[in-house]
Amino acid sequence: MAVDAQRPTARAATTSRPRPKREREEEVLVWPDLVFIEFIAAVLFTITFLILSVMINAPLLNRANPDVTPNPSKAPWYFLNLQELLLHMDKAWAGVLLPTIALGFFASIPYIDRSRGGQGVWFGTKYSVRLAVVAAVYTVFVLGLLVAFDAGEDSRFEYATRWVPSCDNAAEHAGLPCLKDQEGAAHTGFITMKDISKRLQFSIPFPKIFGTSAGDIEEGSGDEVLTKDGWLDWPEDVDKIPVPFNNFSCCYGSLHLWEGMNLNLASIMAEQVLPLLTIAFFTILILYALFRIGWLRTKRDVFIVMFTAVVTIYFALSLVGSFFRGEAQALIWPWEVKVDEG
Amino acid sequence: MAVTEEPGKPRNWSERIQALQDRVYSAIFHNYVWQSVFRSGYPNTPRNQMLVVATNVFLHLHPTRIHKTHVKITHTYCLGGLTFFMFLVLTVTGILLMFYYVPSVERAYQDIAALETNVKFGLLMRNMHRWTAHAMVILVFLHMMRVFYTGAYKPPREFNWVVGVILLVLTLVLSFTGYLLPWDQLALWAVTVGHGIGGSAPYFGDETQLIVFGGFEIGPNALIRFYTLHVIALPLIAAIFMAVHFWRIRRDGGMARPL
Numbered sequence A: 001m002a003v004d005a006q007r008p009t010a011r012a013a014t015t016s017r018p019r020p021k022r023e024r025e026e027e028v029l030v031w032p033d034l035v036f037i038e039f040i041a042a043v044l045f046t047i048t049f050l051i052l053s054v055m056i057n058a059p060l061l062n063r064a065n066p067d068v069t070p071n072p073s074k075a076p077w078y079f080l081n082l083q084e085l086l087l088h089m090d091k092a093w094a095g096v097l098l099p100t101i102a103l104g105f106f107a108s109i110p111y112i113d114r115s116r117g118g119q120g121v122w123f124g125t126k127y128s129v130r131l132a133v134v135a136a137v138y139t140v141f142v143l144g145l146l147v148a149f150d151a152g153e154d155s156r157f158e159y160a161t162r163w164v165p166s167c168d169n170a171a172e173h174a175g176l177p178c179l180k181d182q183e184g185a186a187h188t189g190f191i192t193m194k195d196i197s198k199r200l201q202f203s204i205p206f207p208k209i210f211g212t213s214a215g216d217i218e219e220g221s222g223d224e225v226l227t228k229d230g231w232l233d234w235p236e237d238v239d240k241i242p243v244p245f246n247n248f249s250c251c252y253g254s255l256h257l258w259e260g261m262n263l264n265l266a267s268i269m270a271e272q273v274l275p276l277l278t279i280a281f282f283t284i285l286i287l288y289a290l291f292r293i294g295w296l297r298t299k300r301d302v303f304i305v306m307f308t309a310v311v312t313i314y315f316a317l318s319l320v321g322s323f324f325r326g327e328a329q330a331l332i333w334p335w336e337v338k339v340d341e342g
Numbered sequence B: 001m002a003v004t005e006e007p008g009k010p011r012n013w014s015e016r017i018q019a020l021q022d023r024v025y026s027a028i029f030h031n032y033v034w035q036s037v038f039r040s041g042y043p044n045t046p047r048n049q050m051l052v053v054a055t056n057v058f059l060h061l062h063p064t065r066i067h068k069t070h071v072k073i074t075h076t077y078c079l080g081g082l083t084f085f086m087f088l089v090l091t092v093t094g095i096l097l098m099f100y101y102v103p104s105v106e107r108a109y110q111d112i113a114a115l116e117t118n119v120k121f122g123l124l125m126r127n128m129h130r131w132t133a134h135a136m137v138i139l140v141f142l143h144m145m146r147v148f149y150t151g152a153y154k155p156p157r158e159f160n161w162v163v164g165v166i167l168l169v170l171t172l173v174l175s176f177t178g179y180l181l182p183w184d185q186l187a188l189w190a191v192t193v194g195h196g197i198g199g200s201a202p203y204f205g206d207e208t209q210l211i212v213f214g215g216f217e218i219g220p221n222a223l224i225r226f227y228t229l230h231v232i233a234l235p236l237i238a239a240i241f242m243a244v245h246f247w248r249i250r251r252d253g254g255m256a257r258p259l
Helices: A010-014 A030-055 A077-088 A091-112 A128-149 A156-160 A167-173 A265-292 A299-323 B013-029 B032-037 B046-055 B079-098 B108-118 B122-149 B158-180 B185-199 B205-213 B220-251
Strands: A027-029 A200-205 A231-234 B065-067
Touching: A027 A030, A027 B046, A030 B046, A030 B065, A030 B079, A030 B122, A077 A091, A077 A299, A077 B158, A077 B185, A091 A265, A091 A299, A091 B158, A091 B185, A128 A156, A128 A265, A128 A299, A265 A299, A299 B122, B079 B122, B079 B220, B108 B122, B122 B158, B158 B185, B158 B220, B185 B205, B185 B220, B205 B220
Parallel strands: none
Antiparallel strands: A027 B065, A200 A231
8 A cells, every 4th residue: 555655755754753553553454344335325225225216207298399499498407507597697708718717626636735735635624614614605695696696587686776877868867877678568677697697788988089980981991890870889989899800811711719709798797707806806896895805815725715706607507497497487485486388 | 165175064054055056156156157158267366356347348447457436335325336337328229229220300200100100119229328418417407516526627637527528418419419319399499499599609509500400490411410419429439438437546546535
């Protein structure tokens, strides 16, 4: 057995602690002590799953039919958290980038927290139990708040933003923020974060020194027109901002990744910047608060908070997706969940 | 064992029962057939017990001795071992399912339906496969949490933690690829959601859909790809990473314990 790798560094070995018992005296034989436990665990699980399988049948719905879409259609439970994120932010962040970042975060933990202390015992640092509990409770609380706020119809978000007037009587509110309501619908506030790019409208004065306006550009010159009337209108004027060199064609056209690309600043704000800032804000808030009250002392403590938060987000959002999402992914109570299988 | 002692005359009832137990034990474990299968008896000396572990092909993943704190259930809750055990159960039930399943759009659903009604214990096998698959996902997460909260990722075990993260991803992908195979509405539309998520990858969305799912919608290509990944490619890759994972536990000095 490679006990040497287990030994502390030479420095620790030279300190004058009472000599620990010899390795051999502290050891037990794998047969029977460990093998027996493994055997019992395997037998218990086999019996449990045999009974479970006799009692509960695996689901089998109708034959797959690409023409009939169930409402809601849901991913397997372990990916429902990603599906939940898709409702609140840009799909590339929700589906690919954030999960990749989370896995990269997991993999990088031991390379950043290189301390050797506190291993082999549960919750090795002084405050780690309360840090884990606080992180989990805080995460569930914040997630609940955010999901309720960004829920769509009848969400808190809507009540909070009803003061923004409707664009129907735009004449009275020239330049002020207003909301574009659906034809004939009663006025509501904006109901999800994504509405910031879709329904919210406002204009701010935009002097010529910051950009060109329509008057300066000759007809058909090909220059992009940023503002047409001396006002910067949200979102019309910012949803097609050309990326530098986007008409620059080099060598092989397909290798030029952003060729012909325009940035939709309105949707970047609503679906990328604001959601990510929200995540960053709540992360920094809890870390700073715990640091100020003196519970966060080492990198290990920071990782305990962040690891607990990520795992909690994973399972909490899966639960939201499983039990709180109904038709068209509307937020509902668990007892209202039913699936229209089409 | 009592059989090696000189049997005296039983003096009271407890000794009579003891004598009966010994006779039954002897009849089971010391008969001609049993001893033809197991060449030596129960290893009842420390030396033989270590030899059993060191020379048995299935047991030699273990060291011969471990520190006594590691056999406490609450140290690991057996989570890693149980995850591996789920993998074994899934392999066995999966092979049984493969006997009855043809991965074509025409036959897949019909085969699963027939499995449930026409095949003896077919429904049981499918249920076992389904529930142990879910259990494996949960157990692998719990195992990761155990390793994290006991600080077992710390030096010298950094790389084994990374291997563990890879195994987590493999477990999720294995489960997801299996989800499509029954070819029912649940399977199709759940995988369609995943297909959409894959397609949202920046710059490589279309390529992801074409390579992983075999097209821009879930059809025969996706089914055969998921089947091949699910029954051969991913289990093989997972087995390789598991071998490295277990081997590194011993190379890194066994399970973590206080310095």
